[in-house]
Amino acid sequence: MFDKDQLDWEVGSSALQGLAPGDERPGNETCPRDLGSNACHSTYSTCQATSAQYNTGYVCRCHDGYQGNPYLSDGCQDIDECSLPDKCFANCTNLPGKYLCQCPTGTFGNPYIQDGCIRSQGLIIGLGIGSGAMLVLLVLGATAITHKIKIRRKKKIRQRFFKQNRGNLLQQLVCQSADIAERMIVTLDELEKATNNFDKARELGGGGHGMVYKGILSTLHVVAIKKSKIVIQREINDFINEVAILSQTNHRNIVKLIGCCLETEVPLLVYEFISNGTLHNHLHTKALVSLPWIDRLRIAVEIARALAYLHSLVSMPIIHRDVKSPNILLDDNLTVKLSDFGASRYIPIDQTGVDTTVQGTFGYLDPMYYSTGHLTEKSDVYSFGVILIELLTRKKPVSYRSPQGYSLVNHFVTLLSEGNLAQILDPQVDKEGSGEVVDVALLAAICVKFISQDRPIMRQVEMTLESIYAAMEYRSSDMTDESD
Known part of the structure; x- marks a missing residue:
């Protein structure tokens, strides 16, 4: 029947007697089945008891979050609240019969109003600290990589000079059938340690072509180390020539050559230290x-x-x-x-x-x-x-x-x-x-x-x-x- 006061359809029934007006029962489960059929055919609907001056019965309603005709099968459809204006002003997720409105990560506040989500200062600081830490790590990583490249490059240069100078030295010695013993080869690392990286305080003197440094080898021998100031082919030849000659001399009035370093462009010569x-x-x-x-x-x-x-x-x-x-x-x-x-x-x-x-x-x-x-x-x-x-x-x-x-x-x-x-x-x-x-x-x-x-x-x-x-x-x- 039609209730003209409520302008709504009402199914007359005595099955809901005892319920207060407005009480509900789920449509397909407990609504009365008068005439062998339930009038609320939609899954997402409910029957609501009514009581008027002339009759008693019920009406069908779609569940909250659904809309449509509850008297038809599948007549109630989910409402997409996220597509509706002024429902959510943040991250909106539509769910069956409802929706989820949340402030974005890193913010807090009321997502249901305009500009209701506020950025977290703690997060900004955290991100700043995190970014700073990442930057420090990147700088340290880049520095470490650069250092490794420099060491590798320095090692290659030393190896190249060693081969070059040793070849020249051996060529000088071929005609003499003399052997430059491995005991005479001193590494550049050893000489850098002996002179504190050729510290100016270790200088003994020198001329326009080179400087002589006082050094202490790992064997605790005090030595004089001759280092060229300039790099020209004549200087290289002169140093190689000096090694070749002094390696073959043995006289109490001639300075003794202890060794040489071939890892620099101009070899370094290591002599006995003469103190006076x-x-x-x-x-x-x-x-x-x-x-x-x-x-x-x-x-x-x-x-x-x-x-x-x-x-x-x-x-x-x-x-x-x-x-x-x-x-x-x-x-x-x-x-x-x-x-x-x-x-x-x-x-x-x-x-x-x-x-x-x-x-x-x-x-x-x-x-x-x-x-x-x-x-x-x-x-x-x-x-x-x-x-x-x-x-x-x-x-x-x-x-x-x-x-x-x-x-x-x-x-x-x-x-x-x-x-x-x-x-x-x-x-x-x-x-x-x-x-x-x-x-x-x-x-x-x-x-x-x-x-x-x-x-x-x-x-x-x-x-x-x-x-x-x-x-x-x-x-x-x-x-x-x-x-x-």
């Missing part, structure tokens, strides 16, 4: 008195011994080519150690000399070699003669100029020939010396003759000095005995 500086340092001090004359004469003898050994007692003669006082090291007992063999050259046994590019130090340089480029053992004899003059006069061959503009050698020879030797002698030598001073001066003058053939060989120079020194020692001992 150079002859140049001892002679050219500001003090009025320098080395005693007897020590100077003994030093001259020892230099002569070392050069005579190089010229005549090794398997293939060696010309030092840069004999000068800065290259004469002295130990604590003032014993000579001849050093710096970078410019040295072998002279084949069947030859008297070789033609080379001129190398040496002006003031000590053989003028004949300088003008011809022909290097012989007499070039070392000339340089040694200059050292004798330096020991006698205590003047610097490189910078000395007489009032007339003469070099030290020319002025010395001129005064000697005029009988005025005393004018240029070191007053200390004049005071401490005797007749042997003139003998040494005459020997020096012969050594520095312009024509190389007019000079003696080093063996003759050595023997002459030995006899002069022996006579001086004998005379000194006699004077000591008389005083006793």
Whole structure:
């Protein structure tokens, strides 16, 4: 029947008597089945008891969240609330008969109103911290990778230099049938540790081409390490040449080469450490008195011994080519150690000399070699003669100029020939010396003759000095005995 007051369909029935108006029962389960059929045919519907002035019965309703005709089978359909306006202002999920409205992750508040969800400050901080931590990890990772690449690259460079330098070294030694023992190879890591990464405080001195550092090896040996400042092919050749020569020499007055490092572009040389500086340092001090004359004469003898050994007692003669006082090291007992063999050259046994590019130090340089480029053992004899003059006069061959503009050698020879030797002698030598001073001066003058053939060989120079020194020692001992 139709209730005109409610404007709704009502199914008349006495089955719902006893229920208060508005009470419900599920449509397909407990609604009355009058006339053998339930009027509420939809699954998602319910029957609601009614009570009016004229009748009693029920009406059908769709469940909340559904809409449609409950009197038809499947007449009630789910409502998609998420598609409706002003239902949800955040993340909306439609469910059967209902919907889920939630604020997005990282926010909180009321999702059912406009701008009701507020971002969490804690999350922002967390994300910031997390992002910062991630950035730190990325930086650390990149740094570690870069460090590994640098180490790998450095290792490859060291290996390349090692092969290159070792090949050059072995080529130098082939003609000598000599073997550069593995014990002489020192790693760059060892030398960096020995010198505290070549700390400036470890510098002993050096020139325009290189620096010498004091180092302590893992064996606790104190050493001097020669490192080149510049990288040119000549420097590389000189260092290789020095290793080749010193690896074959054994003389108490020649500095001992302990080893070499081939892992750098220019090899590093490792020598015994000589603690007392150079002859140049001892002679050219500001003090009025320098080395005693007897020590100077003994030093001259020892230099002569070392050069005579190089010229005549090794398997293939060696010309030092840069004999000068800065290259004469002295130990604590003032014993000579001849050093710096970078410019040295072998002279084949069947030859008297070789033609080379001129190398040496002006003031000590053989003028004949300088003008011809022909290097012989007499070039070392000339340089040694200059050292004798330096020991006698205590003047610097490189910078000395007489009032007339003469070099030290020319002025010395001129005064000697005029009988005025005393004018240029070191007053200390004049005071401490005797007749042997003139003998040494005459020997020096012969050594520095312009024509190389007019000079003696080093063996003759050595023997002459030995006899002069022996006579001086004998005379000194006699004077000591008389005083006793």
